[in-house]
Amino acid sequence: MAELYAQWQAETGVKIIAVSIDDARTMQRVPAFVNGKKWMYDFLLDPNSDFKRAMNVNMPPHIFLINGKGEIVWQHVGYVDGNEEELYEELKKLLAAK
Numbered sequence: 001m002a003e004l005y006a007q008w009q010a011e012t013g014v015k016i017i018a019v020s021i022d023d024a025r026t027m028q029r030v031p032a033f034v035n036g037k038k039w040m041y042d043f044l045l046d047p048n049s050d051f052k053r054a055m056n057v058n059m060p061p062h063i064f065l066i067n068g069k070g071e072i073v074w075q076h077v078g079y080v081d082g083n084e085e086e087l088y089e090e091l092k093k094l095l096a097a098k
């Protein structure tokens with residue numbers, strides 16, 4: 001998704017926000033990892049696992065597609081090559097429903 005983000009954002013206005021669910025032992029390594037990947041989207045930390053518990057995230061990556069009303073309209077757990085195309089199709093469906 002990182003490679004496609006600029007295109008998706010220009011085409012759809014989508015905003016990607018990544019949330020790290022690393023624990024206190026590994027959390028300090030996250031910023032260097034993100035910078036090394038040159039990800040251009042926002043990145044947040046969940047140091048107390050509040051987000052993880054609230055959203056019932058058990059296995060990363062866990063992707064949520066949220067509409068303009070703040071409602072989760074699609075979600076997906078895990079990643080294999082090609083999942084980004086599925087996300088893009090769901091994003092286009094969401095935009096078409098507006």
